[in-house]
Amino acid sequence: MVPEFVSPENVQGLVAQADIVVDGAPYFEERGLLNRECVQQNKPMVEAAATGMEGFVTVVIPGETPCIQCLGFHSKDWSLPFPILGAVSGTVANLAALEAIKVLTGYGEPLRGILLFLDGASSFFRRIKVRRNPACPVCGDRPSASIGRKEVARKCE
Amino acid sequence: MRIAFSSNSKLRDLMGAACIRMEVPPETRVVDVLENVAERYGAEARALILGERSGVLVLVNDEMIEQRTIAVSHGDEITVLLPIAGG
Numbered sequence: 575m576v577p578e579f580v581s582p583e584n585v586q587g588l589v590a591q592a593d594i595v596v597d598g599a600p601y602f603e604e605r606g607l608l609n610r611e612c613v614q615q616n617k618p619m620v621e622a623a624a625t626g627m628e629g630f631v632t633v634v635i636p637g638e639t640p641c642i643q644c645l646g647f648h649s650k651d652w653s654l655p656f657p658i659l660g661a662v663s664g665t666v667a668n669l670a671a672l673e674a675i676k677v678l679t680g681y682g683e684p685l686r687g688i689l690l691f692l693d694g695a696s697s698f699f700r701r702i703k704v705r706r707n708p709a710c711p712v713c714g715d716r717p718s719a720s721i722g723r724k725e726v727a728r729k730c731e
Numbered sequence: 732m733r734i735a736f737s738s739n740s741k742l743r744d745l746m747g748a749a750c751i752r753m754e755v756p757p758e759t760r761v762v763d764v765l766e767n768v769a770e771r772y773g774a775e776a777r778a779l780i781l782g783e784r785s786g787v788l789v790l791v792n793d794e795m796i797e798q799r800t801i802a803v804s805h806g807d808e809i810t811v812l813l814p815i816a817g818g
Contacts, residue, residue, distance in 0.1 A: 600817050623815045623818055624817060625817045626740065647786055648786045649814045652816055696749050698749075
């Protein structure tokens with residue numbers, strides 16, 4: 575557990591001390607920073623989010639799967655507080671832990687290239703196939719075009 | 732032809748259902764479906780789907796698409812997933 579917000583200043587050190595990152599950060603800016611840093615340091619990341627009655631989990635393996643930036647999933651209107659049901663965040667957190675264990679142990683099939691979406695209101699899971707974006711500024715085919723930490727944070731402002 | 736459109740979060744609330752059925756003409760593209768839904772559910776829906784303040788994930792049959800100009804087929808489900816963070 576990291577008891578602080580992720581920032582351009584602390585993200586490099588936080589990711590460096592981990593074998594895997596499980597991202598459940600409240601802000602898109604933090605998620606963007608962790609995603610970029612994991613790609614840079616070649617660390618796997620479990621991305622988990624939940625709000626209201628819904629949530630999702632996916633696994634980012636740098637160089638293999640899409641990263642979070644590839645999905646283009648962001649909002650400039652996101653703010654705290656947001657409604658969340660404990661049963662939903664608990665379910666998503668458990669799924670994220672399961673993915674982390676699979677990645678660390680090499681057992682089973684982690685959600686590589688799959689975004690598992692929970693619709694708690696309809697009691698429905700969907701497995702969404704996601705793709706790498708070759709032009710992604712974080713993990714794309716032109717690393718020279720890679721954006722910096724502060725730019726990642728600004729993109730979501 | 733008949734297709735389905737589904738969404739989540741605020742757009743689901745605006746639609747009053749997680750999934751709706753739609754009748755669309757042949758050669759309809761994904762972007763046309765998005766425009767149709769934006770038109771049907773008003774300015775807030777338009778901002779959520781097509782606005783510049785958020786990046787949504789557009790799916791056809793639970794698969795992320797690269798181009799919104801691809802044609803839809805009878806029986807397809809088009810999904811707009813609004814972004815969520817938090818945990």
